[in-house]
Amino acid sequence: MKLFGKEVSHPRFQDFLGDFIACAISDLNLDYDDHDIILGSHAGATKEEIQIPVILYEGKKKVRNFSN
Incomplete structure (x- = not known):
């Protein structure tokens, strides 16, 4: 099962993963009011982005x- 896409991963892909990976389960978002730039946020609404395996x-x- 390819949790991060169907293609072959970059050789150092796992070096860039953190200890934990979080997935949103609602429409809430953390905002950083004291910063002028967006630190990072992503949420997709396509069928492919919503229906992902969770183990x-x-x-x-x-x-x-949860992927069954």
Whole structure:
């Protein structure tokens, strides 16, 4: 299963992932009022962006698979 796309990942792809990855479950957004620039925000509304597999792990143990 390709969680981050169908193509071959860049060799250093995993080097740029953090310890945790978060997915929004509502239409709420965190805003940074004290900054003049947008630090980052993305949300897609296409079918392909909404219907993504979600698999939770705690350590090396799979906790739950929401992709079924």
